[in-house]
Amino acid sequence: MTSIRVGDATLSYDDEGSGPPVLLLHAGIADRRMWRRQIPALRDRHRLIAMDLRGYGESELPSAPFAHHDDVIGLLDALDIDRAALIGCSFGGAVAIDTALAHPDRVTSLALFGSALSGHDWSEASERLWVDLVGEVDPTDLDAMARAEVRFWVVGPGRRAADVDPALLTLALEMDRRALAAEAALGGVTQHELDPPAAARLPEIAVPVLVAAGALDLPDIHLLADRLAAEIPAARRLPNVPGAAHLLPLECPDPVNVAVREFLATTA
The missing domain is CATH 3.40.50.1820 (Alpha/Beta hydrolase fold, catalytic domain)
Structure with missing residues (x-):
């Protein structure tokens, strides 16, 4: 680095x-x-x-x-x-x-x-898909949000987490948790x-x-x-x-x- x-x-x-x-x-x-x-x-x-x-x-x-x-x-x-x-x-x-x-x-x-x-602009269908896949998530709970985003984006709508390489999910969760903290700070x-x-x-x-x-x-x-x-x-x-x-x-x-x-x- x-x-x-x-x-x-x-x-x-x-x-x-x-x-x-x-x-x-x-x-x-x-x-x-x-x-x-x-x-x-x-x-x-x-x-x-x-x-x-x-x-x-x-x-x-x-x-x-x-x-x-x-x-x-x-x-x-x-x-x-x-x-x-x-x-x-x-x-x-x-x-x-x-x-x-x-x-x-x-x-x-x-x-x-x-x-x-x-x-x-994202479609209403994507908003509904978020609710279907992850439900309601507290946006201030960054750990929960990271799990939800990995489910939504990395696993995707057409498969289960068990279908995805566990190492990929682990890395994605770590990266996303840090990215959410960055986004929260960038909001100011x-x-x-x-x-x-x-x-x-x-x-x-x-x-x-x-x-x-x-x-x-x-x-x-x-x-x-x-x-x-x-x-x-x-x-x-x-x-x-x-x-x-x-x-x-x-x-x-x-x-x-x-x-x-x-x-x-x-x-x-």
């Missing part, structure tokens, strides 16, 4: 390999450890930088207003990197998209896995959002984009992946990957690594 000062906070990251730079942006229920199956597979051809977003993992909480997409550029600046490919999962995908819109000259390509999207800090949000600006993205999702992820995520592929001019949608829910790169790394390697070979 390495850390560097970006603005008013110290950001932690892993930096391995050599070649065209690739920045990895974790899900909102995780931290940079979710990329531990991608770095060994890709570092022979690329410089892989997996960062903990501000407040998450081992990165410091902010003391002043900030924007995650500006932190991405701040880290690239601190590492003397002019342009990089961005790979994001879930919330990290939303940050990658925002970065490509706010700083289009700094991004060579995007690979998005189960991506969120700033300005996108102003975050500058992209204005207008990315949901209204997808046709502006001019770089190549790879879009994928786990077959066992939420229906809303599948629809959002379809939307990203339809509205981003140079986007390509992969078929949903069997055997994985929301943390696709961590749960099913082999097809992800193959797809990313092929994609970066022509874009990074």
